[in-house]
Amino acid sequence: MAKFSVWVNGERKTLSVDADTPLLYVLRNDVGLNGPKFGCGLAQCGACTVLVGGKPVRSCVTPMSAVKGPVTTIEGLGTLDKLHPLQRAFIEEQACQCGYCGNGMVMSAKALLERNPAPTAGQIRRALNGHLCRCASHNRIVRAVQRAAKEMRS
């Protein structure tokens, strides 16, 4: 076991876990968050995506020892009472069926809008191309990101 001090959604967390523990399990089981999901454990699907230092990472293959910046999860964007524009847009566009992949979509979209506040549909598709959605809500997700981008610009 090793001791880690990590900022998660603006709160400092001190954790004693093995250094090779994937960040995903720490977020879900030690911090008690639901947002990041286990999908493949292989960095193939994107359901576990969180931001570390503002960059999207696949938390299922990121050992705690490699976490070198503050962590933001979907819980850190906003709450039911105070939604982040991306969360609001995904809800308004009804941009899911099962929604299991939705966490990763929102987090990668957040990173995209940070670097490109006015992405085209094609740029959004490219940015999310590494995320899998099995219910096939892709077009709704693209519309949700466009809607959020518009709200965030205004």
Place this chain on the structure above:
Amino acid sequence: MTSRRQFLKSSGALVIGFSLAPDLALPQASPARLPGSLNNNRMLDAWLRIDPNGSVTIFSGKIELGQGIGTALSQIAADELDLDLKRIAIVHGDTALTPDEGQTAGSLSVEQSGTALRFACAEAREILLSAAAAKLGTSPGALKVADGTIAAPGGASLTYWDLAGDAQLKREATGQAKPKPPAEHRWVGKSIARRDIPKKFTGGAAYVQDIRLPGMLFGRVVRPPSPDAELVSVNEAAVRGMRGVVALVRDGRFLAVAAEREEQAVRAREALKKAAVWKERASLPPAGDALYEHMMALPVARQTVTEKTSAASAPAVKSLEARYTRPYQAHGSIGPSCAVAQWQEGKLAIWTHSQGVFPLRADLAKVFGVEPAAVRCTHVEGAGCYGHNGADDVALDAALLARATGGRPVKLQWMREDEFMWEPYGSAMVMKLAGGLDSQGNIVGWSHELWSYPHSTRPGASAGVNLLAAQHLANPLLRQLPADVPQPAGGSDRNSIPLYELPNVKVVKHYIPEAPLRTSALRTLGGYANVFALESFMDELAAAAQANPVEFRLRHLKDPRARAVIEAAAQRAGWTRKAPGDGTRGRGFAFARYKNLACYCAIAADVTVDRKSGKVRVTRAVAAVDAGQVVNPDGVVNQIEGGLIQSASWTLKEALRFDRTRVTTRSWADYPILRFEEVPQVEVVILNQPNERFLGVGEGAQGPAAAAIANAIANATGVRLRSLPFTPARVKAALA
């Protein structure tokens, strides 16, 4: 465990009692048929409860799996009861609380549960009104209801909640109460935002994976490396001694571990995998094209599905034959299957994303030799399942492991490879079509012959146990050889009977009950492959008749609703008579009525074919759908759009990989699916029929989408592809 009685008590409701087993009280003479699932769950209080705190809880045996059923059912109930939608709470799929509606499958939730709730709520409203009329000294007809407040002409009023104790819902439904006419609907027909979505985008506890119980352990399974591998030995001590490991279960060839922490369980699983020695057998069929020859050579009964002859038909002057194939395909849920199990005092509690909590309970009770009442299965959403995936199997895995943890609950989630290697796949199929045209270019003969493994091996069969680990135990529980789903819905032969008006039709199936690779319900069952074949062949015949494919279909169809969706899709797509594409761009058309019983759906698809790489892209698709009365238009659009794109993924990319011993699809790298940059633009046109009954929509688009793509490729290139999926290598070879 909370019983329904306790649940009702603790929630403060004035109850009305509990009556989920009304069959016992019924007279022997067969009772009058009641609408939808009311027929099997005949007591009103099984469906709804008026709470004194000003809300109404509806109970449904159909579960939310991201299709929005909770919202749609609430809309139906709110309309019949004259309530604001916000007052309606819903409880889904819980063996202790809800009616038994079997599986949430077959696109039947609105048809069965929605119809039941509509009639139950309409009748409850009548009962409430008549109780109110007695108290207010007026007639029920003079009363008006607004959001649960019942007002008499003179201004006196009462609420549903005032009447909760008086209004007797503990009675059998009559089915006689008249539901509201569509013109009086306030909620039905509107795109009400789904109630399950906000928590899914804010980190709420939305899935079974999010359940956390005090003292909960994390579990993992170690499956055999191949379907028929036997466990020779395993060094248990090496794993039991690992940090955090609390339990290790070895029973026959079932292996599982539980640990304090999830990463410890994953690590223990890896160690247990290494510690196990297996003896494998080459028990799988050949892969690739040889699979289809293998299936066609198996000695199984040839069964006639339908046969129709007409002596008056003109002779065929042109005949065609074609063989179509579909490989094994995976459900491929994004979240691997998961369940939470806890044993306390001989009783088992399971939290599960199973599509059928009652059938699952029946099988679990058989495995553990207990009464069904000793098992409670509570549905909690999982990742989308698209049919019978590992949801039920993992519930047994968790229950077996939780027997070894001294009462501590266990959350067990499969790893990605467990899901790909052990889910029950959509069956491989072969379809041989033959047809003849008369001198006018009309179809005079039609034959459809198919070969298929089972499409329904779900739990809850009358005999045997259909849970994976039950077959792996030292004393395995027998599995019943699965029967095919009978017509008119059909299983392997679903949608094999053409809806077209044809003088001579013969449909024959070769149903293969013994499956070397376990198969079960994947969205549409045999419908996807049969419609792919049937609607591809329609285009082949249209081409032979030198007819426009849309006109050719209309020429052979009388059903006005079928004709209407075809015309609507063609019109929205801007369908023209323009013949072949330019070699790289084409457009295809297809139609089906799902199960020949549910929604009507026609699709026009545009594709581009890169002749150099063989890569096909669907650029745009237009679907027209008639789902009868539409409860939630956006829900219908979402189902059709999702089904269409998922089918494009099956059609262009998906095939399970295996060799003679093992399934070799382990991860998404071995099983590519459609990605954002490959997804077409989709438009959905709804032909609403407010005066018609509900028609299920969740599986309406898959068959037509596959055929529309095949037809578009043929239109673009002049080359007909008949073997799914249309991978670049296959397309390239066909174009060479």
